[in-house]
Amino acid sequence: EPEVTQTPSHQVTQMGQEVILRCVPISNHLYFYWYRQILGQKVEFLVSFYNNEISEKSEIFDDQFSVERPDGSNFTLKIRSTKLEDSAMYFCATTLGILSEKLFFGSGTQLSVL
C-alpha cells in the first residue's frame, strides 16, 4: 500500500526557534492535511491544503504556522517561533480528493520544545 512519509521522526528544539516539518504525500493525492496530537489528548485538525492554497484552518493554526508545497512534492509545516505548548506529535495526511474515503496518515513527527 502507498505510504505518506514524514521527516524527521523526532525533532527537539528550543523555545522561540523555527521548525519545519516535512511530508512527502502519495504521488497522485491532491488534498493535504496537518493534524497534531498533544500527548494523551485527541487528534486535532490544524489545516487543509488543496491546489497550493489553504482550504481550511483551525483556530490553533495562527500566524505562527504556515504551510507550503514549494517543489510540488514535499508538503511542509513551519512553526515560526515555537512555544512549549507546541510540543506534540504532528501528523501529515493526504487523500485523493474530497469524495475519496480514505485519509492516509504519515507516521508522525514528535516535536519537543524545550
Added chain:
Amino acid sequence: AQTVTQSQPEMSVQEAETVTLSCTYDTSESNYYLFWYKQPPSRQMILVIRQEAYKQQNATENRFSVNFQKAAKSFSLKISDSQLGDTAMYFCAFRNRDDKIIFGKGTRLHILP
C-alpha cells in the same frame, strides 16, 4: 458544528472476548463518512474500518465490524476474538464535504492475557 463523542475513555477485556467501543456524532449532513482509527503505542494512525453514511449495510473487516445507526447517529466498533495486539487507542472520526476529519477523544483499549 460537527462533533464526535466517545463516552468510554478506557476499557479492558480479556483476550478472545468481544468488546464494543461506542461513538456518537452530531451533524446535519446526510452524506458523510465514518471511520475508526487505531493508534498503537508507536502512535501511528491506522485505519481500521470505514462506513459510508448512504450505505445501510454495516461495514465488516475481518474481526472488526461496526453497528451503524444513522437515525441515532451512532457508530460503534465491535472487535471479536480480541487479541493482545489490539491493545491501542481507538479514535472514532467523521468526515463530510467540509474537507476535514473530526476525531473523538479516543478510547484506550487494553486486552488482558
